[in-house]
Amino acid sequence: MRVLIADPIAPDGAEILEQRGVDADTRLGLKEDELTAAIADYDGLIVRSETKVTPGVLAAAKKLQVVGRAGVGYDNIDVEAATGHGVIVVNAPSSNTISAAEHTLAMMLSVARHVPQAHSSLAGGEWNRRKFLGTELRGKTLGIVGLGRIGTEVARRAAAFEMRILGYDPFVAEEHGRHLGAEIVNLPTLFEQSDIITLHTPMTDSTRRLIGEPELSQMKSGAILINCARGGLVDEDALRSAIEDGRIGGAALDVFITEPPEGSPLFQHPNVVVTPHLGASTEEAQSNVAREVAEQMIDVFEGRTPRYAVNAPLVPPETAAELAPYVPLALVVGRLASQLADGQPERLSISFRGAVGELATDILAATVLSGFLQTGTETRINIVNAGTEANRRGIHVQQSKDATQTLPYTNLVNLDVQTTAGETTVGATLTERGQTEIVQVNGYQVGIIPTGGHWMIIRHTDRPGMLGRIGTVTGENNINIASLHVSRESMRGPALTVVNVDESPEPRHIDAILGIDGVDTVRVVNL
Numbered sequence: 001m002r003v004l005i006a007d008p009i010a011p012d013g014a015e016i017l018e019q020r021g022v023d024a025d026t027r028l029g030l031k032e033d034e035l036t037a038a039i040a041d042y043d044g045l046i047v048r049s050e051t052k053v054t055p056g057v058l059a060a061a062k063k064l065q066v067v068g069r070a071g072v073g074y075d076n077i078d079v080e081a082a083t084g085h086g087v088i089v090v091n092a093p094s095s096n097t098i099s100a101a102e103h104t105l106a107m108m109l110s111v112a113r114h115v116p117q118a119h120s121s122l123a124g125g126e127w128n129r130r131k132f133l134g135t136e137l138r139g140k141t142l143g144i145v146g147l148g149r150i151g152t153e154v155a156r157r158a159a160a161f162e163m164r165i166l167g168y169d170p171f172v173a174e175e176h177g178r179h180l181g182a183e184i185v186n187l188p189t190l191f192e193q194s195d196i197i198t199l200h201t202p203m204t205d206s207t208r209r210l211i212g213e214p215e216l217s218q219m220k221s222g223a224i225l226i227n228c229a230r231g232g233l234v235d236e237d238a239l240r241s242a243i244e245d246g247r248i249g250g251a252a253l254d255v256f257i258t259e260p261p262e263g264s265p266l267f268q269h270p271n272v273v274v275t276p277h278l279g280a281s282t283e284e285a286q287s288n289v290a291r292e293v294a295e296q297m298i299d300v301f302e303g304r305t306p307r308y309a310v311n312a313p314l315v316p317p318e319t320a321a322e323l324a325p326y327v328p329l330a331l332v333v334g335r336l337a338s339q340l341a342d343g344q345p346e347r348l349s350i351s352f353r354g355a356v357g358e359l360a361t362d363i364l365a366a367t368v369l370s371g372f373l374q375t376g377t378e379t380r381i382n383i384v385n386a387g388t389e390a391n392r393r394g395i396h397v398q399q400s401k402d403a404t405q406t407l408p409y410t411n412l413v414n415l416d417v418q419t420t421a422g423e424t425t426v427g428a429t430l431t432e433r434g435q436t437e438i439v440q441v442n443g444y445q446v447g448i449i450p451t452g453g454h455w456m457i458i459r460h461t462d463r464p465g466m467l468g469r470i471g472t473v474t475g476e477n478n479i480n481i482a483s484l485h486v487s488r489e490s491m492r493g494p495a496l497t498v499v500n501v502d503e504s505p506e507p508r509h510i511d512a513i514l515g516i517d518g519v520d521t522v523r524v525v526n527l
């Protein structure tokens with residue numbers, strides 16, 4: 001076996017591979033065409049964030065079994081393309097948590113006390129104590145966006161500085177916040193009340209430009225923004241204007257939209273501190289991530305399930321055959337419910353009725369749970385870690401089964417999500433043809449066969465012309481409707497329309513549908 005190490009990692013990784021008879025070649029700084037030309041000879045590839053693992057690289061990787069990301073965020077790897085090529089992607093989600101949290105605190109103190117600017121001034125021969133008047137952290141409000149591994153450790157450390165802590169994370173329970181001494185609030189409240197805001201979410205389609213001009217305008221005058229997660233979370237131009245206008249008091253940035261960044265006037269600003277993506281750059285974290293990734297590579301080469309597979313199916317072989325048809329169904333039920341639910345999740349009740357009630361439903365319940373939790377994290381949530389992840393987030397999970405039939409279905413999987421904002425329910429059945437069919441959404445009978453494309457779930461009042469108006473919005477915006485399903489509680493009463501469209505609707509299209517008289521809510525989901 002041969003592994004290509006394409007970004008710098010600690011020597012521990014290569015040592016582990018070599019000890020197990022794997023050849024490890026370190027070739028740093030390869031351009032995309034060079035990597036594409038080289039990859040055909042390798043069974044494994046290890047990267048950090050510099051190397052982009054693109055569909056082109058993966059298409060050329062004829063022998064590749066596994067890509068290892070020596071770190072948490074794998075937004076530089078095209079996971080979908082890897083899955084399409086049967087390549088397992090693994091990451092090292094917990095190895096650099098403490099380093100990233102400590103760096104966040106270092107950045108917070110640096111910007112609050114102007115440490116880098118004062119250093120440069122003194123090193124440049126100036127002795128100026130007045131210029132660098134700082135602020136204390138004690139008594140200030142810290143808003144943490146994303147209370148996962150790193151956000152949680154930041155909260156713990158900030159508590160020691162006697163800060164008041166607010167947290168926003170749609171995928172953790174209020175109980176998790178309480179344990180940390182953090183108050184879980186919505187995003188506008190966090191923006192309005194925080195003196196310092198720190199970002200700790202993954203980079204996904206839903207977090208891209210999480211902080212733009214509208215969000216900066218909601219922040220307290222003089223607030224400080226810290227970003228040690230991913231550059232793409234922040235609109236850098238909007239941040240620059242807000243800092244130059246004095247609306248935002250300062251920023252500390254470890255990550256940038258383009259890395260290395262092409263330079264920015266912000267870098268010279270007296271209230272801005274920047275570091276070149278150093279969150280995980282400690283001896284400890286680098287040794288841990290290198291080891292964790294190398295060990296998982298060996299697992300894959302030796303036919304074992306790696307601990308943090310991002311895209312690998314994990315149904316144990318002995319039960320795989322009977323459970324396999326229900327796995328996509330269980331994932332879809334969890335995934336849909338998580339995209340529909342508002343508020344903080346508190347309790348998930350999963351029930352299995354009919355034929356499915358005779359199977360190993362613990363594994364299916366964990367699959368439903370992983371579908372639910374996966375939406376908000378880059379950590380691979382699978383049947384092995386779904387329960388632990390729910391526990392860690394303070395979400396209670398209960399399961400029930402009953403093998404008696406639930407006519408008209410021979411089998412039925414239902415998920416009931418209780419959140420601080422109310423209840424969301426989704427039910428699905430496996431049809432005779434072995435297809436997943438979602439049959440119930442929030443009590444409405446539906447008949448959705450989850451296919452590709454985008455789904456708009458629209459709650460509205462049943463009235464003449466409603467579908468025509470929705471169709472006019474999609475038609476005028478060149479959005480092609482693949483299927484449409486209407487369900488209603490009563491004639492001219494509350495109704496739910498599910499529309500499958502080929503093109504992704506933009507926020508302005510959703511606003512146009514919301515503007516139709518009688519439409520209550522529109523949710524775009526991916527199944």
Ligand code: NAD
Nearest residue numbers: 073100146148149150169171201202228229279280376377
């Ligand atoms: P994690 O998966 O443990 O936590 C991420 C949290 O974000 C989860 O709790 C999730 O529920 C939450 N989340 C998802 N979408 C959200 C949204 N829209 N709003 C609010 N919260 C949301 O990951 P982690 O280990 O804490 O790492 C977080 C990110 O930090 C990584 O994805 C990575 O990109 C970045 N990171 C950067 C460095 C660095 O060197 N600067 C080092 C490690 C990690």
Ligand code: MLT
Nearest residue numbers: 048049070071072073280
């Ligand atoms: C990560 O996501 O783990 C970070 O980007 C750390 C890194 O690899 O430098």
